[in-house]
Structures are given as structure tokens and as C-alpha cells.
Amino acid sequence: MGKHIFSGRFTTENEEDLVVFIIGMRINKRLAIQKWLPVFTAMPPMIRELYTNQKELGFLSMESFFGLRTTVMIQYWRSTEDLLAYAKGSNHLKAWKNFNKKVGDNPAVGIYHETFVVKQGNYESFYGNMPQYGLAKAMPHIPISPHHRSAQKRLTPQ
Structure with missing residues (x-):
């Protein structure tokens, strides 16, 4: 069963500040599974924690993409704080310490964030x-009205 498709045109309000956090990894040496697999498997428990405690953590939503060598996760947050x-919480610190212990500066796997x-x-x-996707999962998903008809109108304060 697929996601519910919203027929028609939709947008989101842009009345709140938000943080877009892009994070991922790149497998630089495919055969070094012992280096990149722990990095890859460290993320699912953190994602579960984020969705379980969304409101308290300020996490809004995310999308994930998997390529042949690179993963990309786009996350939406309420604030940098x-x-x-x-990032200073126990689950993330545990994953970060584990990465530094098992990988460190080894070029077999790369990580990044923006x-x-x-x-x-x-x-x-x-x-x-x-379906509700990206920012539409993080913010109110609303039908486009005449005053939202174009990108320029959606960017111009009403």
C-alpha cells in the first residue's frame, strides 16, 4: 500500500524559521565493510528516537536517499538550539564516539553534514x-489558493 496522494496543488506556509540539516555518508572503499557498515547501521536507532520524541526534540521531519556509494538525509528542525x-545527547554522542573509535581518519568511509x-x-x-513529502511533512500542508499561485507570491509576504 502506497502513501496517500494529494490530488491538486499544495504548498506550506513560510511563517516560521526552520533549520534544514543535510547529513550522510559515502562509501569510499566498498570492500571495507567492517568500516562503513557500523556507520550505516548507527543511524536507524537515532531516527527512531527522533520520530518517537519529535515534539520534545524539535525534530520536524526527514527524507532519505540511498545511492550506490552515498546516502543523503534531509532533516527539518525547529531551531539550531x-x-x-x-547532537550533544547520549544517542548521538555514543554513535559519534563509536565512529571515531572504529573509523577515525580511515578513508574507507566519509561522513558529512550541512x-x-x-x-x-x-x-x-x-x-x-x-504525498506529503519533504517540507510538507514538517510544516502545515495547505492547498494553493490564488494568493499562493506562483513561487514569487509564496515568497512575498502577504
């Missing part, structure tokens, strides 16, 4: 005949 507090603080009114979204 919430994101940084999670953080973007987006102020209200400085983002817009469009979803046509889509």
Missing part, C-alpha cells in the same frame, strides 16, 4: 499530485 542539543538556518518568508514549496 534543538539540533545542537540533540546546516542551513532559513528565516521565515525565505522559503517556498510546491507539491503537485504528491
